[in-house]
Amino acid sequence: MxxxxxxxxxxTTPVDPRVLEKMLPYFTEVFGNAASNDHDFGLEAKRAVDNARAEIAKTMNARPDEIIFTSGATESDNIALLGVAEKYAHKGNHIITCVTEHKGILDCCQRLEEMGKQVTYLPVDEFGRVNPDDVRQAITPHTILISLMAANNEIGTIAPLAEIGTIAAENKTLFHTDATQAFGHIPLDVQAMNIHIMSISAHKLYGPKGIGALYRRRSSPRVQLSPVIYGGGHERGLRSGTLNVPGIVGFGEAARLARRExxxxxxxxxxxxxxxxxxxxxxxxxxxxxxxxxxxxxxxxxxxxxxxxxxxxxxxxxxxxxxxxxxxxxxxxxxxxxxxxxxxxxxxxxxxxxxxxxxxxxxxxxxxxxxxxxxxxxxxxxxxxxxxx
Ligand SMILES: Cc1ncc(COP(=O)(O)O)c(C=O)c1O
Structure with missing residues (x-):
């Protein structure tokens, strides 16, 4: 054959052997619960999580405390959209997205519509790009979120993120981007691009499956989100559940390698x-x-x-x-x-x-x-x- x-x-990508090597000790030797800070087993695990958080933050020019670990980009998309819709319901009920988004966004939007929210689905041009002027025109006094993907998973088209970020900032609307396909592949800078919330996933950049993250800006503006999962209050109350330490370590190493290569x-x-x-x-x-x-x-x-x-x-x-x-x-x-x-x-x-x-x-x-x-x-x-x- x-x-x-x-x-x-x-x-998806295979796990880079260098990533796997970093992960392995965290299955058997450093197996502590990163939330158990009463002993070294837990503290060692927490240190590894902190290190990975810093690597991921650095790759997008964010602060480590702005990274929330999730199970992947689908979950991050859900927290971003459902979380903003609930938390900012007093400000408005309108969300702007586009027709070529991943199901992780489109299905959340459908759910939001069932819940009585209004969603505008912008068209794209023949290359798959949203026109920033269409974004500007779609904004109403009730708009609370613009959610547009950084790069399309099927055709690879990259969005004019900085332009959209500027429009969001000018209109005091939050900007979320599903950067699952872009993170680790093209430079992303959440500060320069005025991105407030961003979904990413390790398995698209040679990390393991089942681990992702959500970037959530904590100043200018301080973004608030309602959680989708309730429990022990991990990840600043935004994503309860024992942390997947080996996965997180792998994600951190994958981000570090991506930055370098x-x-x-x-x-x-x-x-x-x-x-x-x-x-x-x-x-x-x-x-x-x-x-x-x-x-x-x-x-x-x-x-x-x-x-x-x-x-x-x-x-x-x-x-x-x-x-x-x-x-x-x-x-x-x-x-x-x-x-x-x-x-x-x-x-x-x-x-x-x-x-x-x-x-x-x-x-x-x-x-x-x-x-x-x-x-x-x-x-x-x-x-x-x-x-x-
Ligand atoms: C643009 C985009 N968003 C979200 C996802 C879902 O990511 P995950 O598999 O981490 O849930 C994918 C995966 O294909 C994707 O390409």
Whole structure:
């Protein structure tokens, strides 16, 4: 069997061996409860948590006491949206978001609407970008929160965060960003970008699954949130539950490594995604890029091959793991809401494939995978499973 090639780093990343090595002692040796400050076992665990908190804070230019550990970005999104909606109910009931957000945001917004809140879903342009002027115009005296993702998980488009942050600040509205795909991959500065609340997750940057964080600003302005989980009052009362110390240690190390390696890695990833795109374009003709040509995560490439459904192509690739732009619900295949939102019709969404590279990708893998995709598309075209463009 030929080597398996993983090109789905936007879905999740393997744990970096250096991260794992840091985590291991915290399962068996330093196993104390970080909240048990009566003895060394607990204090050692707390020190490790403090250290990780500082690393994560540093990576986004925040203060360590502004980091709340959660189980992942989905939970962080829930605390951000439900927490603001409840805490600021006396100020207003209107939230602004956008149509291409992750389910973690969209499903929370749906719940908020059921609870009587008003949600504005902004459209995006053909590259998947929200227009900052639309944000400005959507603000009403009742707006309490703008929640817009930092980088899209399907097409990689990066939002104009600093511009949106300025608009939020000018209008004294809170700004939350789901930065799950961006944190550790592109520079983020919560001060410079006027971000008040931010969701992140370790498993997108070579840390373990099941651990995430929420940045919550504590001054200018001091953001208040209602918790979603009640209990022992951990994490400043915002997220009760015994801390996942090994996960947190891993997250901290993953953030530290990302800070150190981001610039060099980004250049390598960008050259690979450009190479794949160029090669596919040359060999297959009209390949449509989904996402922004330049304001895009360097490790993401999402393209549609006209006439060829991703669901026909991907199984034929056998040992090459790439993603489709659609999701199977119980009854049928739903085209991606993100690619549909670009305005090119559902056909393009059904044809979308997402290729995402990462730290453990090699030149050879890029070469092999690209050639295999080209070969399979040609085979499928030849046997007329698809109509050529
Ligand atoms: C943009 C975005 N938000 C939220 C999530 C959910 O993150 P987690 O798996 O940590 O709950 C993801 C994961 O795919 C994501 O890409």
């Amino acid at each position: 030929s080597e398996r090639i993983y090109l789905d780093y936007n879905a 981001m610039t060099v890695e980004s250049a390598r990833f960008h050259s690979w995604t450009e190479q794949i795109h160029g090669r596919l374009q040359m060999a297959l003709g009209n390949v449509q890029l989904n996402g922004h040509p330049t304001e895009r995560l360097p490790h993401n490439l999402n393209v549609s091959i006209p006439g060829l459904k991703a669901r026909a192509l991907i199984p034929q690739l056998k040992n090459i793991a790439i993603a489709t732009g659609s999701a199977c619900t119980s009854a049928k295949v739903e085209p991606s809401h993100v690619i549909e939102a670009l305005g090119f019709g559902s056909e393009r969404a059904h044809n979308a494939i997402r290729i995402s590279v990462g730290r453990f990708t090699t030149d050879d893998q890029i070469e092999t995978a690209t050639e295999r995709i080209i070969e399979v598309v040609r085979e499928l075209r030849a046997i007329n499973i698809i109509t050529a463009p």
